[in-house]
Amino acid sequence: MSEVLRQGVNQESAHTEGHHNGNGLSFWEKWHRGESFFSKYVFSMDHKVIAKQFLLTGMFWGVMGGLLSLVFRLQLAYPDTPIPFFEVILGKWGEGGILDPNFYNSLITIHGTVLVFFVLTGGLSGTFANLLVPLQIGARDMASPFLNMLSYWTFFLASVIMFVSIFLPWGPAASGWTAYPPLSALKELPNMGIGMDLWLVSIVLFIISALFGGLNYVTTILNMRTKGMTMARLPLPVWGMFIASVLGLLSFPVLLAAGVLLLADRHLGTSFYLSEIFFNGQALPNYGGSPILYQHLFWFLGHPEVYIIIIPAMGLVSEVLAVNSRKPIFGYTAMVISMASIMFLSFLVWAHHMFVSGMNPFLGSMFMYMTLAIAIPSAVKVFNWLFTIWRGNLRLTPAMVFALGFVATFIIGGLGGIFLGNAVNDILLHDTYFVVGHFHVVMGVSALLAMFAAIYHWFPKMFGRMMNRTLGYIHFLFTIIPALLVFVPMHHMGMAGVPRRYYSFQSFDYLAQWQDINLFITTMAIIGFSGQLIFFYNFFYSIFRGKKPSSNNPWKATTLEWTTEEMAPGHGNWKGQVPTVYRWAYEYSPPYLKDTDYVPQHIPPEQIKKEPVKVSEPVE
Amino acid sequence: MTFGEFMLLVAGIFILAWIVFAIGHLIELNKDPEEFTDSHNKRTAWAMFIIIYVGGMLASAYSVWYYLERKLPEPAAQQGVWIQTINDLNVLATGIVFVITTTMLFLYIIKYYGRKGRKAQYIPGKIKVEMMIVAGVAIGLMILILPSGYYWFQIMTPAPKDAIKVEVTGYQFAWMFRYPGPDGKFGKRDWRLINPDNPLGIDPNDPAGHDDIVTTEFKVPVGKPIALHIRSRDVIHSFFIPFFRMKMDAVPGVPTFMWFTPKYTTVQMREKTGNENFVYEVACAELCGSGHSSMRTTIDIVEPQEFEQWLNKQTAWYETYKNKQVIAEMK
Ligand code: HEM
Numbered sequence A: 001m002s003e004v005l006r007q008g009v010n011q012e013s014a015h016t017e018g019h020h021n022g023n024g025l026s027f028w029e030k031w032h033r034g035e036s037f038f039s040k041y042v043f044s045m046d047h048k049v050i051a052k053q054f055l056l057t058g059m060f061w062g063v064m065g066g067l068l069s070l071v072f073r074l075q076l077a078y079p080d081t082p083i084p085f086f087e088v089i090l091g092k093w094g095e096g097g098i099l100d101p102n103f104y105n106s107l108i109t110i111h112g113t114v115l116v117f118f119v120l121t122g123g124l125s126g127t128f129a130n131l132l133v134p135l136q137i138g139a140r141d142m143a144s145p146f147l148n149m150l151s152y153w154t155f156f157l158a159s160v161i162m163f164v165s166i167f168l169p170w171g172p173a174a175s176g177w178t179a180y181p182p183l184s185a186l187k188e189l190p191n192m193g194i195g196m197d198l199w200l201v202s203i204v205l206f207i208i209s210a211l212f213g214g215l216n217y218v219t220t221i222l223n224m225r226t227k228g229m230t231m232a233r234l235p236l237p238v239w240g241m242f243i244a245s246v247l248g249l250l251s252f253p254v255l256l257a258a259g260v261l262l263l264a265d266r267h268l269g270t271s272f273y274l275s276e277i278f279f280n281g282q283a284l285p286n287y288g289g290s291p292i293l294y295q296h297l298f299w300f301l302g303h304p305e306v307y308i309i310i311i312p313a314m315g316l317v318s319e320v321l322a323v324n325s326r327k328p329i330f331g332y333t334a335m336v337i338s339m340a341s342i343m344f345l346s347f348l349v350w351a352h353h354m355f356v357s358g359m360n361p362f363l364g365s366m367f368m369y370m371t372l373a374i375a376i377p378s379a380v381k382v383f384n385w386l387f388t389i390w391r392g393n394l395r396l397t398p399a400m401v402f403a404l405g406f407v408a409t410f411i412i413g414g415l416g417g418i419f420l421g422n423a424v425n426d427i428l429l430h431d432t433y434f435v436v437g438h439f440h441v442v443m444g445v446s447a448l449l450a451m452f453a454a455i456y457h458w459f460p461k462m463f464g465r466m467m468n469r470t471l472g473y474i475h476f477l478f479t480i481i482p483a484l485l486v487f488v489p490m491h492h493m494g495m496a497g498v499p500r501r502y503y504s505f506q507s508f509d510y511l512a513q514w515q516d517i518n519l520f521i522t523t524m525a526i527i528g529f530s531g532q533l534i535f536f537y538n539f540f541y542s543i544f545r546g547k548k549p550s551s552n553n554p555w556k557a558t559t560l561e562w563t564t565e566e567m568a569p570g571h572g573n574w575k576g577q578v579p580t581v582y583r584w585a586y587e588y589s590p591p592y593l594k595d596t597d598y599v600p601q602h603i604p605p606e607q608i609k610k611e612p613v614k615v616s617e618p619v620e
Numbered sequence B: 001m002t003f004g005e006f007m008l009l010v011a012g013i014f015i016l017a018w019i020v021f022a023i024g025h026l027i028e029l030n031k032d033p034e035e036f037t038d039s040h041n042k043r044t045a046w047a048m049f050i051i052i053y054v055g056g057m058l059a060s061a062y063s064v065w066y067y068l069e070r071k072l073p074e075p076a077a078q079q080g081v082w083i084q085t086i087n088d089l090n091v092l093a094t095g096i097v098f099v100i101t102t103t104m105l106f107l108y109i110i111k112y113y114g115r116k117g118r119k120a121q122y123i124p125g126k127i128k129v130e131m132m133i134v135a136g137v138a139i140g141l142m143i144l145i146l147p148s149g150y151y152w153f154q155i156m157t158p159a160p161k162d163a164i165k166v167e168v169t170g171y172q173f174a175w176m177f178r179y180p181g182p183d184g185k186f187g188k189r190d191w192r193l194i195n196p197d198n199p200l201g202i203d204p205n206d207p208a209g210h211d212d213i214v215t216t217e218f219k220v221p222v223g224k225p226i227a228l229h230i231r232s233r234d235v236i237h238s239f240f241i242p243f244f245r246m247k248m249d250a251v252p253g254v255p256t257f258m259w260f261t262p263k264y265t266t267v268q269m270r271e272k273t274g275n276e277n278f279v280y281e282v283a284c285a286e287l288c289g290s291g292h293s294s295m296r297t298t299i300d301i302v303e304p305q306e307f308e309q310w311l312n313k314q315t316a317w318y319e320t321y322k323n324k325q326v327i328a329e330m331k
């Protein structure tokens, strides 16, 4: 393999020249090479270390978010029973074992926020864009390693602020992750004071981090591809990161603006979102603003945000499916075009979250049509995945099993979207448990399964060892089964008119019958959470004690990340030269091959052992 | 289940999980993680098929049955009938697509699991197939959306001229109603005039408001179009009538509208549901603070003559207001 590597001479820069002598390096270059503890593990500029930092932070928030949800799930299961340990863990918010309703709202707020932003955006794209973009396009690092480091540390700061806000005596924000004003603007409301300000500051920092990261990914993908790596040869994870980053760069600033205006309404006496409010026994002076303006600004990001999460997930899953089906991805170009059209359409559907906000019905109907249009590229992707495994030779690795689970759950979630995108149906379903079921199936389950698939698949690349396979399967079962049992019934609850964000179902006669299902859901949630402990054990155990892969390409994949000399490469990724690319990333089982069933991207055509192509040779 | 039993159950599940887990860990120790034998793939494929697919389909069927036992009674407003029809249409259409695609997925898994000596077929995709997918999905969606395009405007058009007007105001954490009185006109409102005697901030100098009726009771006649003018005094709320399948946000500073024609009186609905305590409950569907989940009110749907009688018995808001002002001045 290494002879082959050395054949591809290309784009070597001063960057690697200094590789074997440490003299005369700039300060940044020394830092980048990570020679001290600090520059190697903490303030590292190496994209692989930054990827791990994102992953660990994401995992931390995953646990945190999960624990928060268990607390409010227990409340829903036992709304009138004092739960003694609430007082122990929550202090004044759980006095006498009764959860404070404001704190319930805080719990759902922080749960939603950290899972959407910190786990599924930071943890998922942050990790895999960082890990895979340079490795799969054949670059030694990001275009700006420094900005990349800054991106993580801004994210870290956002995390710290959010974390601190949870424990302050004034209570964490309680406005829901959507933070609609006037609720979020009235700082005299319980839990809407300092907690809400910290929430906003944290989100602003997170957006800055996402912009730093996104700029870097886009620049890197456009400028740093190795010789021969045309855009049309990019592996799909890279396309996913690219498209999601462009989407983020265009939409995140709008949320930034929304957040800053909200801060102004809170503290500078402005009236962007406020008008005609009588509150706390007095009429507020604000006049002329509109809470609907905030909703437009929020969902102009909020909708793209869900695709910022799912598009990278789609890319990662496409790769895992192709590698383990030993078959090219079906419709590579269609996959790229559909991702691009999802991105484009994402900007034209945001008001489907606002069908019943009093918006002009004509506008509503337009948004209904655009929303259903976005289902078309989504369906193209689903069928392409199905056709990818069709007539494949499926190697059912844990990663593959998770990727298949992604496809199964994405189907359910996408079909739920058809109900909600239908404006008439949304009059019933908006702000009911149907919405909760829908987005948890697509994000909470689907995107999370994709993230696990990617972790199992690229774990050797990150840590140089393999994860325990059997535990991977057990983890899969302990994840998908409880997750579906939690979220599918919620669709039915929504159709039966159960509103979301309810502290208890006690006040309504027509909700009482759902109490038993609440208990069931809570039990399943606990089981699902316990399943994640298996993953955590496997993850940390395997970092230190996992089996070493027998070769540097354990999955027999075609992409460049598996061509590094070391399983978990160090600074600069390739010790020798960066390989040149000769073909697309999905040359699996081409009929002309003899002994193997794949041709890596970097193998020159003349080195392929071919056999004469037999005409008509159906596999089945 | 009591809380104690529940905790026991959970503890049991945990212990079970950890036993399975320990076994799994040991099994793998003497295996090569890169070796995927035929039997390994076969076992995994069939396990997925049976546990996830067969189990999932059975669970879905059970879940649908469970839902049918608990679903809302027949919609009690014409608009709700349309909404429910669209919803059922969606259930049917997506149900079919769900079964087809999921079956494809899992059939492929048990059919094409990896075996030595077998080779995947090299199919990079065909533009024709992609075009067919796009066309098929587009046509399917178009058919699905056509009736909705029509009903949406039926539901969202301005209310008919002869509709009975009622103003709904949400505030933390209750609802208040205003009827326009004999003149059929609401008096002007200004939030700066709100005080305990004038909870809606009706302008006392506007004669149109003098006969307005302010009440916490919501009564409407059956069979007549009812036009709601929805407002909020503080944060966003949402006026959600599950039995009509309808909701509309109440937004401070931005009036919103909704209209419907009730089909059954409360009494009729009691007979239909066989529940003698049945009332049309109204919920708040937009997070509005700590009392969100108890922001309940009810609609009483009555025969038209009963409605007239009830309305005639109400005193106009201004009468009480005026008297209170007089008393205040005397003090
Ligand atoms: C076929 C594609 C999809 C369609 C047509 C669709 C449609 C919708 C609609 C109309 C809503 C608004 C419902 C309401 O509030 O009344 C919604 C909510 C939501 N969707 Fe989707 N969706 C699709 C896929 C996705 C995907 C892939 C994700 C995420 C990965 C996602 C995440 C969400 C989230 C987070 C919300 C709720 C936000 C909230 O109110 O808190 N959706 N979806």
Ligand SMILES: [Cu+2]
Binding pocket: A302, A303, A306, A349, A350, A352, A353
């Ligand atoms: Cu959306």
Ligand SMILES: [Cu+2]
Binding pocket: B236, B237, B238, B284, B285, B286, B287, B288, B289, B291, B292, B293, B295
């Ligand atoms: Cu509310």
